[in-house]
Amino acid sequence: MPLSIKLMTTHTLTFYRPPSGYYSGGVWVSSGSDVEVPDVLGSLQPLSPGKLAKILPEGVETDSAYIFSTKAILQGYSEFSDTLPDYTTIGGRIYEVHEEQPWNSFNLLSDHNRYILVGRVQNVEGGE
Numbered sequence: 001m002p003l004s005i006k007l008m009t010t011h012t013l014t015f016y017r018p019p020s021g022y023y024s025g026g027v028w029v030s031s032g033s034d035v036e037v038p039d040v041l042g043s044l045q046p047l048s049p050g051k052l053a054k055i056l057p058e059g060v061e062t063d064s065a066y067i068f069s070t071k072a073i074l075q076g077y078s079e080f081s082d083t084l085p086d087y088t089t090i091g092g093r094i095y096e097v098h099e100e101q102p103w104n105s106f107n108l109l110s111d112h113n114r115y116i117l118v119g120r121v122q123n124v125e126g127g128e
Contacts, residue, residue: 012039043068046065066095068115087120
């Protein structure tokens, strides 16, 4: 394990992978049930203002996002795909995998990926 991971606190999160599907009349039609991806070990850090904050979707503040570095392969958001992003719950709020980048902190080569987790926006009625 690279030195940079040993220096950080690790967290175990359970992610959920939505099935593929398609849009019909503006409504998502799922092809099955979500699949649990349990016990994903990694480093969870709050996203601080700066360079990485520029990749957040419009209207998302840094206090609604985390960086999660892990060896696991997670499915992120893509506007060109027929799949939805993996998601997890942190502090009672749902966070979706938004961005994936190779992680090479401290100039060490690593087999870890760094994911940006973005808080899911709730609708006006308070639901998901």
